[in-house]
Every structure is written in structure tokens, then in C-alpha cells.
Amino acid sequence: MDKAPHPFTFRDYRFYWIARLSSTIAQLSMVIVIGWQVYDIARRTMGVHAAALQLGWIGLAQFLPLLALTLVTGWTADRVDRRFIARSTAFLEMLCAAALFAMAWTGTTTLPALFTVAALLGVARAFAGPALGAIAPNLVPPAVLPTAIAFSSISWQSGSVIGPALGGYLYAAAPWAPYAVSTVLFAVCIFCLMFIRPLPRRAIGGSTNPWAQMIDGLRYVRKNRLVLGAISLDLFAVLLGGATAMLPVYAKDVLHVGASGLGNLRAAPSFGSAIMALTLSIRPLKRNVGVKMLCAVGLFGLATTAFGASTWMPLSLACLAILGASDMISVYVRQSLIQLWTPDDMRGRVGAVSSLFISGSNELGEAESGFLAGLIGPVPAVIAGGIGAMLVAVSWGWWFPELARAKTFDPPQTLEDIPLEKEPAA
Template identity: 45%
Template sequence: MQTRSDDMTLLLRHAPLTRFLIARIGSITAQQMLMLAISWHMYELTSRAWDLGLVGLFQFVPGLATTLIAGHCADRLHRGQMVAVCLALQAIAATLLLISTATHSVTRDALLAFSLALGAIRPFQMAGQQALLPMLVPPKLLARSMALSTVVQQISVIAGPALGGILFASGVAAVYMTSAGLFCVSAMMYAFVHYNYTPLPREPVTVDMIFAGLRFIWSNPLLLGAISLDLFAVLFGGATALLPVYARQILHVGPQGLGLLRSAPAVGALCVGLFLSQKTIDRGVGKKLLIAVAIYGVSIVGFGLSRWFVVSLFLLAISGGADTISVVVRQTLIQLETPDRMRGRVAAVNTLFIGASNQLGEFESGVSATVLGVIGSVVAGGSATMIISFAWSRLFKPLARRETLH
């Protein structure tokens, strides 16, 4: 009988998956560095917080227009090559920023234009990546592969800004140059990720085909429950936008403490991701998904009420770990419940929901903090997440009663 250790060894020796994970480290690290550089460069040019907000807005808005088209492309094209093209385009953007910096021709409008272009490209990359992974491993190993992919993402989210900060000592041009190099290497690795790909016959693109993923999710209560659970839990339960206020006014730890607060959820996510890569959730996956979301809400409430820095770090780490359980279970269920011909379009809708929950969640935090105060906003948001977990257990019975991933 094959053991969990045998399964893990098989995963690590699986060349396409290994190539995918290494390329993912490079691409996410490069993206983190590039966006950090653009934000810093913008602030150097204008010294206005409003322009920093515009950088984020200009990345988010084009995704609303391109996400569903990106999903259609991921179902029609070779997914590895599609991701490689996206990374190559981002390498070109980083190179142009490098040249503009060296020639002192960078302007506010140019940085906003680059942000807009990167925001339009990224949905194609994300849809291709999400739909590619299930093609690289057997279904029984997909949950562990998802956990490993989450680990890789968290490592990159931690390492990218740290590496970018170190390179800033040599100037922003060094960050742009390193990002371009990482994008190029990752693009080449994605281009040579092999899987059983059969080109589909050419068909005219119709509105019906573009929106097929959205209709598929709406008609499947399990998928609708899983995706909407994440949307509303993050929309109400996120506290990231208010961390600077906690660092300065409540915990009194300054910018160094703010950096640790931002890193704490990623550390918790990394630990849980490593655990889930060794031991999958075999039974009661629907119930455990809902419990994980409830724990996320409890930890956010605790963080909102905490006045001790160490306790706040611990609670944020718990929130990151609980969120990782939710991500791995939810993403695995989505991939296993979706036929391959639809994976790109379903992944695109999922990406759109995730982006909307993160961006709108920050806006919701700001609005509710204005009305309820900072502490009241965080506590109310965490409480709403717990209520959502309970409500979804009643509204989406197929999700709550799901016993196994397969």
C-alpha cells in the first residue's frame, strides 16, 4: 500500500510539478518586487498618498474587463505557454521601467500606464496558472499539490518585498532589473511545462462562451457556496487595510512592528501549508472548511480587541493558517468538481471574486472604521465572518455535507 511519504516523494520527483513550483516562486517574487518598486517610485515622484491609491486602482480596474476573456483563453490555449507569454510581457514592462529610470524619463502618468497594463495582463496569468496545476498531477495528489503551491506563494510573498527592500539600497533600477530577470527565467520554465494538451478546433468567440464559467458556478451549489464563502468572509473579515492604525495608535510599535504585523498571516499560512502538504484532509472536508472560516473570524475579533503586540501577532498568524485551510480545501474542490474544458473560465471567475473581496474589503474596512471606529470595524468584521460561516452551513447543504475531496 502506498503511504503518504511515498505520495510526497512522488510529488517532489514529478518534473512538471517541480518546474511549475519553481517558476511560480520566481514569478510571484518578481511581481511583489515590481509592484513595491512602482509604489515607491510613485511616492518619490509625487509624495502623495492619493497617487499610491491610484496605482492599486489602476491594477484592479482592467481585471474587471479582462478576467472572463482570460478564462476563455485558458480553456482554448496551451496554459503553460499562455502564462509564459504573460510573464514575458511583464519582463518587457520591467525592462522599459528600467530604461526610463536610467534616462530619468519616468513620470507619474507613465507609472499609472504601466500599472494599468500589468492589471490587464495578470488575469490571464492567474487563470492559466490555476487551470494548469490539475493537469500536472493525479487527482488524488491534487490537495497536496495545492498545499505546496500555497507554501510557495507565501514564501514568495515574504521574500519578494524583503529582497526588493535590500535591492533598494542600490536604487530602484536594481529592483526593476532583478524583476525583469526573474520574469524571463520563470517564463522559460512555464513554456516548457508539459501536459496532455490537445488543441481544440477553432470556433467563433461568443458571449455565451465567455460567460459559461459564471453560469456553471451558479448552477452548482457546491462551487457557488465555496467561492461566495471566500468572497464574503474576506470582504468583511479582512483587517489588512487598518494595520497601520493598529501599529501606530493601538499597539504603539511603529513601522518595524507594522512589517511584522503584515508578515504574521503569511507565517501562519506557511506553517499550515507545510502541514497540509504532508497530511491531507480526508474526511468531513465541508465541515472543516466552514470551521476554518469561523476560526478565521474568531482570530480577527481577538486581534481587534488585543492590546498586546505578541498576542496580536499570534492571532494574525492563526488567521493566516485558518485561511490556508480554507484556500486549499476550496481550490481543490473547485478543480475536482470542474471538467477540464471549463477550468480556465471557472478559475477566472474565482480570480475575479478573490480580487473583488480583497480590494472591496479594504474599502469596506475604511468605511466601517469611519462609522464604528477602528476597533469596532475589525471586531464587527470578524463577527460577520463567523455569522457567514454559520449561515453558509445552512444555505449550501452540499458544501456543508461534503465528506471527501474526491
């Protein structure tokens, strides 16, 4: 059998990859600094617990737009040119970065301004996620898609390593610097997206009513036990194990490493993820993919628990790197299963539901961690979350046996091969 070509042999995929890398660096340079500024401003007038609570609110500010817009964004990604959506959202993010740059330059940054920008970034990500996710399968053949997903993850994880560290170091040099660099990087993203050629799109099947078409995405995810199990596993594991929300607290009051140390802490999970993504791009998973995903989530919880208890910077960095590597395995398996087991005319709407769950596990997880830290303290909150993530891995193996039975990524040959939940008899 001939070896599948490398994803980079496809021109449009190369532009897509560079766009993902530049936008990720820009996004996470901004996010890490926004979190630091929120905690720093709040810390001046509040105690540690109250300031940590503000980190919960900032996570919620980014999550609520996604929650409110999920049905609309998925439907839009299946009806409107996905390239146009990606370019428009990158332009909105560029405007947000420019606004934060202007405020930092003039020394007028306030908590309300940071919360407003965070909400706008949430809107941009709500539309960008389904569109960008649905673009990728149209840029390479199906046989190349798992490797393309691994390389897309490399761009994301590389940006996740570079972005937080870059943001922390630039902020230490000048508060306006990370926002200036992010503005330029978003412009690079838009430039690359302009060169992706028109994509083939299939007409949406079923009802012609827009609201019914939106609901179809939710219905498909609910009925497809494999897709539902994979998406919800990530949601609840990361929702409970959201250690990254507490990194400003750990940097300032537990490990005492300052803003530059915060950048290193935030980059450590992505460093582990990038190494694992590179490994998977060279030696992709082929057998027992579902069991490996469940084991990876269990390891994610264990690493989170160990990080929560650590007061030594090298150990904390190692735990975060292991956390990121295990999460990468879960992401790799989940995205491959979702993309290959979802019809193209449904990918935007299913991608929107997936983005909601992913953001729920990130932004909403940060909110949960912030609120719990406000009640019991940052360290107990992180430890409890890690234990919860391990319990989720065990529970999902029991509740969704379809995950354990997923041996390979091979897509279904017919609709009858998809593990759909049967409708009750009338």
C-alpha cells in the same frame, strides 16, 4: 493500496513550482512597495484618512481589469496554449517591474505612474490566474492533485513570506532595489515556463459560439452549488476582513515600525499560511473537509478582529499568522474541490470566475477597507471587517448546506453526481 507518488517526481510540475515561487516573490515584493509608496506620497500632502483612501483606490485599480476581462481570460485559457498565456503575462509583469525600477532609479515615481502600473499588473494577473490554475491538474494524476495543490500553496505562501519582507528590506536599502530583483525573478519564471512540455487539452463542448462558451463558465459555477458556495465564501469573508490593506497605516501610525516593520507585518500571514500548507502536504485533510473550511473562515474573522484591536507588534504578528493559517485551510479545501469537481474543458473558464472572486476578496477587499477607513478610521474598519467575516462563515453554513455535506475531496464519478441546481420546470 499503493501510496500516491510525490508531485515533485513529475518533471513539469517541478518547473511549474519554481515558476510559481519566483513570480510570487517578485509580485509581492512589488505590491508591498507600491502600497508603501502610494501611502507615503499621499501622506505628505494629505491626512491619514485621505491617504488611507488612496490605498483603496490602488486596490480598485488592480481589481477593475480583472472584472472587465473575466469572461475573456477564462475562454482564452480554454482555447489558447496555457503555457503561452503564462509566459506572456510574466513578460508583462517583468516590463512593469523594469519600468518601476527605472522611475525609482531616476527619482521620478509619481502617484499616476503607480496607479498605471497597478492596472497593468491587474491585467496580467487576470490572464495568468485561469491559465496557471488550469495547468496544474494536467501535470499530475488526479490522485496526486490535492497534495500538488498543497505544495503549490507552499510555493505561493513561501513567496508571500519572502516577497513582502524582501521588498520592505530592499526598499529601506534603496528604493530601486525591490524592482530590480523583481525583474530578475520574473525572468526566472519565464525561463522555467519555457521547459514545461505541451499539455493535453480537450475541445470545448457545447456551443461553438465564443460568447456562449464564455457564459457557460458562469452558468456552471452558478448551477454547481458546491463550487459556488466555496468560491463565494472566500469572496465575502476576505472582502470584509481585508486587514492587509491597512498594513501601511498600522506600520506608520499605529505600531510605528516603519517600512521594514511593514515587510514583517505583510509576511506574517504568509508565514502562517506556509506552515499550514506544509502541514497539509504531510497530513492532508481527508474527512469533513467542508465543515473544516467553514470553521477556518470563522477563525480568520476572529484573528482579523484581534489584529485590528492590537497596538503591540508581537501580538499583531501572531494574529496575522493565525489569520494566514486559517485562510490556508480555506484555500486548500476550495481549490481541491474546484479542480476535482470541474471538467478539464471548463477549468479555464471556471478558474477565471474563481480568480474574479479571489481578486474581489483581495483587491476589491482592499478598496473596501480603504474606503471604510476613510470614513470611520483604519482601526474600526479592520475590527468591523473581522466581525463581518465571522458572520459570513455562519451564514454560508446555513445558505450552502452542500459545503457542510462535503465529506471528502473525491470527485464525482458521473455528471449526475454533481450537486447542480435544478432548472425550473417549464
